[in-house]
Amino acid sequence: MNKTTTIPDPRLIAATSTLAAGLFVLDLWLPLGVAVGVLYWGVVLIALASPQRWFPLTVTGACSILIIVGALLGPIHSGVPLWMAVTNRLLSLLVIWVPVVVFLERRRGVEALRRAYDELERRVEERTAELVKANQALEAEIAERKRAEASLWETQHALEQNRWQLRALAAQLLTAQDDERRRISRELHDDLNQRLAMLAVEIETFQQRLPSSKLIAEKLRSLHEQVVELSDDVRHLAYQFHPSILDDLGLPIALQRYIEDFSTRTGINVTLVHKDLPDPLPQDIASCLYRVAQESLGNVAKHAHASHAAVELLGSETGVRLSVRDSGVGFDPTKVKQPLICLGFTSMKERVRLVNGRLEVKSSPGQGTEVRIWIPLAGSSP
Ligand SMILES: Nc1ncnc2c1ncn2[C@@H]1O[C@H](COP(=O)(O)OP(=O)(O)O)[C@@H](O)[C@H]1O
Ligand SMILES: [Mg+2]
Structure with missing residues (x-):
């Protein structure tokens, strides 16, 4: 038509x-x-x-x-x-x-x-036709998003790998540091300290054998005193590097000794309670607990302005719990998260992570601070 x-x-x-x-x-x-x-x-x-x-x-x-x-x-x-x-x-x-x-x-x-x-x-x-166009645009967008997602995933993957590498490095550093401390402590204690002790004995002998001259006797006595003092300092230094009693007599005694020394130095009264600790405690766990308690008490002395602190060590069949509590000024844990600034907390966390444990910090301004860690024993989950 x-x-x-x-x-x-x-x-x-x-x-x-x-x-x-x-x-x-x-x-x-x-x-x-x-x-x-x-x-x-x-x-x-x-x-x-x-x-x-x-x-x-x-x-x-x-x-x-x-x-x-x-x-x-x-x-x-x-x-x-x-x-x-x-x-x-x-x-x-x-x-x-x-x-x-x-x-x-x-x-x-x-x-x-x-x-x-x-x-x-x-x-x-x-x-x-419009729908076909819209569909094509949508397909193009989906493809673009998939590409973006894939590249994001790759970046995340690379970041994750870097993080793991950093952690492995930190773990190696901590272990190397501990080994080195142990070695220096042994050198100081077994070699240097022994030699100083020998020197003190020799001075003493020399003092007795010399014809009596008041001046020389006085000098030798002072020399002897200085050498003995030096020997004490070296022993103390060796102890600080690595308390051999931790390996020899166990964690509670080593901690008790550290706390006594700490109280004398800082004037802060610290109580220690320990209960049901497994015997023997694996060396890496004992070392971790000791170092965390040491760092936490160090923080109490440095930051808390507290007159009293309490350390608690509780063992069970599944693991060990440590708590270091003070009633000092406290702080906001969310504000001290940068690993480079808070080296103390970062290294504590790494140490605890190395033995599959977890660390918790409870604190708020004016409310004191509590550092808690839990370490599972081999064969039980964290
Ligand atoms: N017991 C505490 N009382 C008050 N503030 C604390 C305590 N422990 C830690 N802090 C705060 O957390 C910060 C981080 O501590 P840390 O990682 O040990 O680093 P550092 O001791 O070298 O400053 C400290 O600078 C301090 O502000
Ligand atoms: Mg610190």
Whole structure:
């Protein structure tokens, strides 16, 4: 159907006009009666084949004129009443107009429907194209995100690896430091201290053998005192580097000795309670507990401004718990998290981690501080 053409098919024009003219002539000469309407209806039917709306309307109008003119000019049949002839013509007009109007209205409806359908189809196509575009954009975005996620994962992985390497390094450093302390302590105690002791003995012997001169005797006595003092200092230094009694006599005694020494030096009163400690305590765990207690008490002396502190060591079948508590000024643990600034806490945590334990710091300004650690014994979970 070509909607742009306004001229109907010439064959249709020719057929309808010839037929209408023929019928008109027939109507003038022959008494067609009721057949007039039916015959003209045939002409109208042919005109309806034209897609142009105006053409069947024009043909129907022309046929109506011909029907009326035919009635006026045609032969008057005797015996046929006028009303019947008029009714016949009116019926003929009805017969050609009703189908035309109905048909054209119906066709208008169908065309409107088709237009609506075409419009709908166009919109669906447009929408589909938009959706395809949106889908492609979405797919591109998903691919981009996946790439970003993958690179993020790689970075995280690398960071995690670096962290593990750093931790391993810290662990090695701590172990190396402990070994080195042990070695220096042994050197100081077994070698240097012994030699100083020998020197003191020699001075003493020399003092006894020399002819009595007050000045020399006085000098030698002072020398002897200095050497003995030096020897004490070296022993103390050796003890600080690594208390051999930790290995020889165990953690409670070593801690007790450290606490006594600490109290004498700082004037802080420290109580030690220990209960149910496994015997023997593995050396690495004992060493860790000792160092953590040492660092925590060091912090009490340095930062807490407390007059009293308490150390508690509790053992069980599954592990050992240590608590170092003071009633000093306290601090906000969330504000001292930088590992480079809080070297004490960082090394405590690393030590505890090395023996699969965990460390907790409970403190707040004005409320004192408690450092707690829990170390599981081999064969039990942390
Ligand atoms: N017992 C305590 N009382 C008050 N403040 C403390 C105590 N222990 C630690 N702190 C605070 O935590 C910080 C970190 O301690 P630490 O890691 O041992 O580093 P450092 O002792 O070298 O300053 C300290 O500088 C101090 O402010
Ligand atoms: Mg410290």
